[in-house]
Amino acid sequence: MSEKIGVNAYIVGGYVRDKLLNLESNDIDITVEGDGIKFAFVLNEILDGTIEVHDKFGTAKIKTENFQVDIVSARKEYYDHSGMLPVVERGSLADDIKRRDFTINMLALDVKTNQIIDIYNGQNDIKNKLIRVVHDKSFVDDPTRIFRAIRYSGRLGFKIEQHTEYLLKESISNGDIFNVSADRIMNEIYLILSEKKPEQIVKLIKYYKIDKRLFCDVNINTTNLNTSPKKGDILLYRFLLFFYNAVKEDIDCLIKKYNFKREYLSGLSDIYNIKMNMSNLTDNISIYNTLKDKRIEAISAVYTMENLNIRRAIEKYYDIMELQKLEINGEDIKRLGLQPSPVYKQILDKILLDKVSGKIKDREDEIKSLLYYVEKIKRGEKI
Numbered sequence: 001m002s003e004k005i006g007v008n009a010y011i012v013g014g015y016v017r018d019k020l021l022n023l024e025s026n027d028i029d030i031t032v033e034g035d036g037i038k039f040a041f042v043l044n045e046i047l048d049g050t051i052e053v054h055d056k057f058g059t060a061k062i063k064t065e066n067f068q069v070d071i072v073s074a075r076k077e078y079y080d081h082s083g084m085l086p087v088v089e090r091g092s093l094a095d096d097i098k099r100r101d102f103t104i105n106m107l108a109l110d111v112k113t114n115q116i117i118d119i120y121n122g123q124n125d126i127k128n129k130l131i132r133v134v135h136d137k138s139f140v141d142d143p144t145r146i147f148r149a150i151r152y153s154g155r156l157g158f159k160i161e162q163h164t165e166y167l168l169k170e171s172i173s174n175g176d177i178f179n180v181s182a183d184r185i186m187n188e189i190y191l192i193l194s195e196k197k198p199e200q201i202v203k204l205i206k207y208y209k210i211d212k213r214l215f216c217d218v219n220i221n222t223t224n225l226n227t228s229p230k231k232g233d234i235l236l237y238r239f240l241l242f243f244y245n246a247v248k249e250d251i252d253c254l255i256k257k258y259n260f261k262r263e264y265l266s267g268l269s270d271i272y273n274i275k276m277n278m279s280n281l282t283d284n285i286s287i288y289n290t291l292k293d294k295r296i297e298a299i300s301a302v303y304t305m306e307n308l309n310i311r312r313a314i315e316k317y318y319d320i321m322e323l324q325k326l327e328i329n330g331e332d333i334k335r336l337g338l339q340p341s342p343v344y345k346q347i348l349d350k351i352l353l354d355k356v357s358g359k360i361k362d363r364e365d366e367i368k369s370l371l372y373y374v375e376k377i378k379r380g381e382k383i
């Protein structure tokens with residue numbers, strides 16, 4: 001096919017690495033010497049997926065049910081300043097390979113001949129389980145590679161080769177990583193926390209002592225990171241575990257420094273609030289009052305990190321939420337003539353609390369209680 005349209009096409013990077021390691025991979029990167037976009041359209045006639053093209057960059061993405069193919073026209077890249085994104089020009093496969101981070105990612109498979117092209121001895125490093133850079137300025141050019149080296153090392157169980165480790169440590173002590181934007185740093189952390197088993201990788205962050213200065217002196221938690229939450233978003237849950245030891249001032253500093261998404265911010269403050277009220281988690285009402293309105297990922301993180309007593313309280317809360325559902329709802333309040341407003345939630349919460357404490361039991365009790373609160377509101381009184 002590549003012959004037909006007069007280009008050379010190569011599968012490059014992670015897919016070739018993972019194939020040699022017998023690991024499954026659904027992401028295929030193809031580098032084309034020539035018109036990558038034309039190649040992508042012809043390829044998609046065979047794959048019959050959905051295609052997205054970026055003419056400006058000479059790139060295309062094909063998605064099928066089982067895999068994703070990213071196609072780029074081969075390019076040359078160079079860095080003007082450490083920590084900045086690279087400048088890009090058209091180039092050959094060799095240029096494309098040269099700009100890559102580690103030898104294990106520098107392998108290419110010629111689509112025409114099915115031959116592996118191995119300019120930098122990547123196969124040997126795969127065999128010897130080594131992460132190796134090919135030039136001494138690799139980490140200076142792109143300090144996020146420090147995180148990448150650690151991530152591959154933890155994920156694949158590979159060692160960082162001696163000279164590469166020397167360069168990595170030198171780059172850390174020169175402070176290159178601290179010139180990288182907050183968004184790029186957090187992106188690396190999210191990639192790490194999205195790994196199947198991030199714990200070992202986070203331990204390496206600590207081992208190389210990059211955590212304190214990056215993260216406002218927080219003592220990063222390195223335990224339980226391979227777990228998943230009972231319910232909710234796994235990345236948010238692991239993010240909360242990662243920053244579990246942050247105290248109030250740390251959280252304020254992190255928020256100033258990083259542009260966390262809304263749910264991540266509220267997760268951090270939920271953890272803080274739960275921790276502050278931990279000694280109150282004794283009876284149903286205080287358990288309910290402390291945990292209601294908290295993100296499920298925050299509750300899950302506390303459950304994972306704390307002792308048996310706290311775990312029991314949280315289990316109680318799960319029971320309450322599961323069993324103690326009200327039989328009445330907003331419609332019942334509307335029928336009594338109150339206009340929809342946040343007061344609905346207040347009333348339902350009050351009644352649920354009465355149910356949790358055992359003061360009321362069935363629908364009849366709930367209606368009685370509802371009438372009582374609605375009358376109070378109508379009289380302009382607080383409930």
Ligand code: CTP
Pocket residue numbers: 013014015027099100101102105106142144145148
């Ligand atoms: N790359 C790089 N420096 C970076 C990011 C990426 O050199 N800061 C190169 C790597 O050689 C990598 C390729 O770009 O092989 C594609 O990047 P990415 O998709 O992140 O990596 P994969 O090799 O596909 O690895 P993963 O299994 O983590 O997806």
